[in-house]
Amino acid sequence: TPQASFNFQRFRQHVRLAQRFMDDIIDLEEEKIDLILKKIDSDPQSEEVKHTERRLWEKIKRKTGQGRRTGLGITAEVDMLAALGLRYGTQEATDFAVKVQRTLALNAYRASVTMAQERGAFAIYDAQRETGNPFIQRIKEADGALYDDMVRFGRRNIACLTIAPTGTTSLMTQTTSGIEQVFMPVYKRRRKVNPNDADVRVDYVDEVGDAFEEYIVYHQKFQKWMTIEGID
Numbered sequence: 001t002p003q004a005s006f007n008f009q010r011f012r013q014h015v016r017l018a019q020r021f022m023d024d025i026i027d028l029e030e031e032k033i034d035l036i037l038k039k040i041d042s043d044p045q046s047e048e049v050k051h052t053e054r055r056l057w058e059k060i061k062r063k064t065g066q067g068r069r070t071g072l073g074i075t076a077e078v079d080m081l082a083a084l085g086l087r088y089g090t091q092e093a094t095d096f097a098v099k100v101q102r103t104l105a106l107n108a109y110r111a112s113v114t115m116a117q118e119r120g121a122f123a124i125y126d127a128q129r130e131t132g133n134p135f136i137q138r139i140k141e142a143d144g145a146l147y148d149d150m151v152r153f154g155r156r157n158i159a160c161l162t163i164a165p166t167g168t169t170s171l172m173t174q175t176t177s178g179i180e181q182v183f184m185p186v187y188k189r190r191r192k193v194n195p196n197d198a199d200v201r202v203d204y205v206d207e208v209g210d211a212f213e214e215y216i217v218y219h220q221k222f223q224k225w226m227t228i229e230g231i232d
Helices: 008-042 047-067 077-083 091-119 134-142 144-153 167-173 220-229
Strands: 186-193 211-218
Touching: 008 047, 008 091, 077 091, 077 220, 091 134, 091 144, 134 144, 211 220
Parallel strands: none
Antiparallel strands: 186 211
16 A cells, blocks of 8 residues: 555654754854844945844844744655555545645654754743644644643744745756646647757747747656656
């Protein structure tokens, strides 16, 4: 079964390591903000001119340190489902995706609680302010021990699962973006060409006389699937 071929133990370990890495990045971000503030202070403009920008970056640094927000993004989830032989949108695929996301959430928050014990909780942590939070209540229902530790020790990060846009990342990695399926695994593109150049193939001429070459584009993972299946 797909569930049997997915190594949840390794996945848990990777999530916890990734959360630690994300927390380390917060420190690097604060270092960069300090450099920006130093640059503002050394600029030749008057204090009146620099005041607004300095206040902005001081606020960014303060908010960064108070919450230490992180985000373990979601990329290529549908590629994963396809590789496991699960059809997007079926109940089986949905149930498996829920299990994956639950594992991601619980282990990211577990790592954040562990880091709170080691490094300290984020500055404005207050367990009482989260007692009515629906997401925190779902964590409590799924893992009571984790919730108890969180109340006792706090968390290192105000949020662990903030999802940033992954469009550019998915282009670089040639994977699906977010949790959506590939809507068009094969499509046709047109490239404008000079018909007078050598070795040019003209497949289409528009209403103003511009010439174009047409070619087929395959989604990288779809092309890999065709290769595995022996499809030309």
